[in-house]
Amino acid sequence: MANVSATERTLDIIDLLADHPNGLPVSEVARRLKLPKSIAHRLLSILRDRNFATQDSTTQHYRLAIRTASLGLRFFGNIGLYELCQPILTRLAQRTGEFVRLCAAENGELVWIASAQGSSEGLRYDPTMQAGPALHATANGRAWLSTLRETDALAQVRRKGFILPRDYAGSSHTSEEQLSKKLKHIKERGYAVSVDESVIGITAFAAPVPDREEGPAVGCVSVAGPSVRMSQSREREIMPDILAAAIAVGEIWPIPRFFAP
Structure with a gap:
């Protein structure tokens, strides 16, 4: 994993969350992508802070934000x-x-x-x-x-x-x-x-x-x-x-x- 960049890991997270509209907890993201939980949490927090992901206040699960999907729609439209x-x-x-x-x-x-x-x-x-x-x-x-x-x-x-x-x-x-x-x-x-x-x-x-x-x-x-x-x-x-x-x-x-x- 040392040779995998933070950018690649972030893209892997986006790809994973795209198949889970109800979101996933940090621990599950870390397990599925074989990441340390601390790194998964940091990257998810960046996505959330940039409005590419949201976090449910009750379950604490992360899911993709509408903004992420809109990028693809914007591209197709253009x-x-x-x-x-x-x-x-x-x-x-x-x-x-x-x-x-x-x-x-x-x-x-x-x-x-x-x-x-x-x-x-x-x-x-x-x-x-x-x-x-x-x-x-x-x-x-x-x-x-x-x-x-x-x-x-x-x-x-x-x-x-x-x-x-x-x-x-x-x-x-x-x-x-x-x-x-x-x-x-x-x-x-x-x-x-x-x-x-x-x-x-x-x-x-x-x-x-x-x-x-x-x-x-x-x-x-x-x-x-x-x-x-x-x-x-x-x-x-x-x-x-x-x-x-x-x-x-x-x-x-x-x-x-x-x-x-």
């Missing part, structure tokens, strides 16, 4: 993300009647950045926008990996291994050999499917958002819903819409326009 992408997601949600999400690739990870709900009543899937999808165990993750060179795809998975977040139901891919075969199949047909993996009873279809420079996908568009509705016939019915939406997002993807060298 690059025009919502104005450009949201209408495409909304139309796809209306056409499919299911939950639609868009994730972006950044530093070897996928991050949820926008969503639209197409189901207004009855059985529906309505998850929170928490940490991005596990690469080897989700339709989005595998769809994105399929656009990388095989060695690069396996290297990305190898960073975290085949270990799943504790809220995941499981995965049908538990080895590099299995994953390689699956990625080749996904590359051939152009999209990925996940059944009862991240959540029991939920099926997702995902298509990669193509890069205009013909590199790896910049993200993925997915449609997810109760497995009882997401049959093979349903897959054939809605996949053209998902693929079209992914292409449409790729055509107006804002990141290259603002950050091109």
